[in-house]
Amino acid sequence: MSGQQQRATLDDVARLAGVSSKTVSRVFADRELVSPATVERVLTAAKRLRFRPNSLARNLRRGGSTNTIGFIMGELGNPFYYKVAAGIEQELARNGHALLVATTDDTPDGEERVADALLAQRIGALLLIPVADDQSYLEGERHLGTPVIAIDRPARNLVADALVLENHRGAFEATSRLLALGHRRIAYACNPAAVYTQAERVRGYRDAMAAAGIHDTHRWERLVDDRSAAPEQLVADLFARDDAPTAIITGNNRMTIGALRAFRARGDADAIALIGFDDFDTADVLGVSVISYDPVALGRQAARLALERIGEPAGFTKQIELPTWLVERGTGERPPAEGAQ
Template sequence: MHAEGEATTASRATLADVARLAGVSAKTVSRVVGGDANVAPATRERVMEAARRLRFRPNTLARSLRHGGRTNTVAFVIGDLTNPFYIQVAAGVERELATRGMTMLLAATEDEADSEARVVETMLRQQVRALLITPIAPDQSYLEGERQLGTAVVCLDRPAHNLLADSVVLANRTGTAEAVRGLLAVGHRRIAFVTRPADLYTHAERHAGYREALLAAGITDPSPWERLSDLDGPSPEEAVRDLMSMAEPPTAIITGNNRASAGALRALGRRLEEVAFIGFDDFDLADAFGISVVAYDPTELGRRAARLALDRLADPTGPPHHIEIPTRVIHRGTGEVPPRG
């Protein structure tokens, strides 16, 4: 009997196992897996049902490996390939894996919840040893069977939902709380928070840290200066323009991620001299333009996740580990501007 939270390692189903369950020959299973159109529909369905029940996956990456063997590869499923954050995290993953003679396969969900399971399944077909994933779907319970088969599963940046898995995230609440306290210290009271999409774990945590710090300072209702929208709502640029058109606009703005920062800075333009600004996530040229940010080491996030996966492969038992990568406010000028008037 295994304790709750412990992983168990079962034998992977082979082509012969599928053949026995379906009541057909191994050659027939091979033809179905290979996409042979000449197999009778009823036989094809019987084979596919047997494969689903046994969680059998053909090794499309290395067919020369026999009996459900695995490659020396780790899959990393990220959100958006165009976001520099993910590229830096992937660099950390790759460097850590290289020290153990392992390689990384990279795929993206484009931060679309409906794409997650499909992209993950494609990666798992490569017979990877471990799966690193930045979850976007509301439920990762579909990975429990794979975890029990011995695949190490580690979540990066956001924890899993309905799945006991190791995770590495940022100290999101701490970061925004520190930013708010710094703004309060130079006299700001009307402090705005802008992000999109609002329901993302990281953004919700950063918003929570913002509110907690304001509440500790006696500011109980910052809602007039909050702009939290979903992907179909106003852009961060539109949100900041709206804020600055208020009768009592904010004297300081905090953004929830690097893309919100870009939009906010476009909206502010020369008015940046009038408003204190701190963005969550460092970005290119932020130092050159004196932009204060909440920063962290994205490559360390990737390295720690890769180490967790390797440790889990070495010892698949035990409760999941949760690691927080520290954040810090880098003061470059915009976050230290006192309120005017």
């Protein structure tokens, strides 16, 4: 092993190329202003020394924020989040920006701590999936010029752009579809429940039920917030009752898979209609009908919005809704079992 080398700086390159450091700087910034011969000489020297401009110093000098965008997501375990992350990364890479990710494990108190860590890195914009009840702690930062974009859920007590899904419409459509098939006892299960998305989805479910004259939906709702409760068990409980539902809408992919496990354990449950919110990789193989949307597009749009805001911070904030649609694959088109009604 040879000894530790020093990292080359602009000055080192300048000395080797026989020019001033400013000229080298120009070569790596506004190449236009330097004569071709000099550019060549500098580049040769830079390559010889394996020079790489120090973006720390560059960004410091340039006054603050970097070309790095921060993204605070919930737990990485959920495919939804990382597909959003993928979309963000794609769009940022296309524009020469880097992505700094942090997770909160979906706990509210983690959010501010994590945001602080990201902001200390002088990120150029902050994307987040809000978990805490209150994002006012970001107000100061926003004021300082860091754009904040809320994804999936609007920020609370903070002026920020937001990208959300058509939660209400999706749930309404799914419920209506089941009602049209003749179902009356339609359950809605989710965990966690105390988040914006679920509130909207439940509202869509209730509205559709109400439109069909069914008002006592609370009997079929299973809105749980205990993270340790197994989705499978929640669904199993629902169908162990005498007046078991004939159909169920699951509020997210974890719950959908939980329902599938519960059905599998029961064995007799091929008769139960199921529509899940969120698509997932093997939903087609399993024949599961879902309310789908494009999480990658969600991420891409969020990134695009962030980049726009960096360019032009003023202007009214937007709240954009992304479409959801029903994908029929089998489980959602099952009519109620004979005599169940």
